Amino acid sequence: MTKEEFIKTLEEKLLLINDEERKDILIEYEQHIQLKIESGLSEEQAIEDFGDMDELVNEILDAYHINTDYDNKANSKVGRHLSYYLQNAANFLTTLSVSLFEKSRQELGQILIKFIGLCAVIFALWLGTELVFGIFYSALGILPRFLRVPIRNIMDMVVSLFFLALTLYLFYFFICRYVLVNYKPLEFEGNVSRENHFDAQKTVNAVKEKTVDATNSLLEYIQERESHHRVKAHSYSLGNFCLSVLSFCIKCIAVLVLIPIALAVLCLAVGCGMLVVFVFKGFSIVGSLFLVLGLALMGAACFAGIYRSVFGGGSDR
Amino acid sequence: MNAQFKKGVLELVVLICLHQHDMYGYEVVSEVSKVIDVNEGTIYPLLKRLTNEKYFETYLVESTEGPPRKYYHLTKSGEIYKNELKEEWISFNRSVMKFIMECDYN
Structure with missing residues (x-):
């Protein structure tokens, strides 16, 4: 093993320690190897004197009171995926709210009409399925009761779950199609080992940034609205009417x-x-x-x- | 030598080494190696831990070749700790020796 290899492997295994401390330790070890080589030992020999790498790592982590039984490999893998999904969901929601604030009243009204249309389509689909299943259930009447009830319940559950998934997917599709025209999900950094340990930090930063963005655009939106009010440029379109009805209902x-x-x-x-x-x-x-x-x-x-x-x-x- | 023996006494030896004068990591390692045959890698974490516990202070000194060297300096609390540890070691050693002698005579 060369010096570079040794330092690199050690660095990977000490990722639990914070950046500055880790850099410190690595410099010490590097210096040590360097001085050993200067005193006449070969690079190979100097590194072998450190003994088993895992034992060394355990000693170092022990000095930082880190539990060395902790299985960081499995955890980091799950954590990486989890933080990826969380990051993506947070990104999606914040982008959505930001772009909703950026839309004008007219655009919002149009989106609302389309959304009501989508809901109507989903409702019609659901009604249709219920109808078909109602006929199917009455056909089930020929079966004995102990068979009929579980079959009915299971099918009910499957249909409900299917509709839940379908609705969520359609909403997502709708939002991507009409609200966020150029939205792209974040890419998953599967094989980057180092940065992922700090994913949580990254997520926090990303959310923070987005929140600041959202607040800014909210402020802009409010200003814009106020100026609109002054001009009193109201256009009584269908979308506008829908929006007023909706806000009245909410009140x-x-x-x-x-x-x-x-x-x-x-x-x-x-x-x-x-x-x-x-x-x-x-x-x-x-x-x-x-x-x-x-x-x-x-x-x-x-x-x-x-x-x-x-x-x-x-x-x- | 038994690894557990070494582990226990290593801390004391490092503290005594640094009591003489300030040293940088590699110097400590070579000093300690004269006394105990120890894996060199284990001394750095020990220095780190004792520094975290405020028994050592560190400062950087530019060297003619390579990166600056980190010197370790024994603090007041480090010195107290060293004296305690030394007393413990001596009395412990004494009682063990006594026991060995007694058993040998019988």
Whole structure:
């Protein structure tokens, strides 16, 4: 083994140690070999004096209190793949949000219409399959019950999973086709050994960059919107109308659902807390349970009250 | 010599070597090798560990050939540690010797 080979192998095996320290150690070893050669030994001999490479590595790692039983090969492989997928997913989502902010109101409306169309197609597909399977299930009626039920359940599951996958794929395809025109997934660096150990760092950096990008374009978007408002250049197209309906619906949902849910959750949380306290204080569990049920009912009553006041008020007008 | 013996006493020998004067890595290795027949590779991690534990300080000195040399200097806490270790070693050695003598007489 030559000096370069020795240093290179050692470097690969000491990847767990941080860059600076590792460089330090390698310089020491390199210097040592150099001085040995100067004192008259051959390169080969100087390196052999270090003994078994793995033992040496264990000694060094031990000095850094690193557990040497740790199987870094298997872990790094799984970690590499995992971080690749995470990086890609983060990249996709951030690119998507950035490009959504960059789109104008008109473009957004068009995309929304297309999206509704896609949803309708998926729904129609689902309806069709349900129909076919409904006929199939009634044909299954000739089978005995213990066969019929598991077959039905399994098929239901398969169909659901298939639709989930199909929907996700179609959404992805749709986004790539209409929203992100030039989107390319990141490439997997399968056989680079060194950098991958710092993939986590890279992912963090990439996400950080994207977040900054997203924030910037959000700010730009807000500015742009404000200037649009001043000009009042509203074009009442179909997309615009859809967008307004959607935002109105979201507002309604926020009012109708979020407030009662928050109240009910609050009641339940108070109830559970009281239940715990009462149980620990030695009260009878049945009594405490009634109390919690009462609070839950109160939450439900709040929900019903708000629901009725919103809808009742609507019908009065 | 038994590898476990060496491992235990190596730290003490390194500390005593550096008590004399500051040395760079290779010097330490050759000094220690005079006393104990030891794998040279194991001394660097030891120096590293003792530096991390603040028993040594390091500084760089430019050399005429090759990269700058890293010198190790024994700190105050290193000296205390060395004295403790030395006392332990001597008393340990003494009791073992005593035991050996007693067994030999009987």
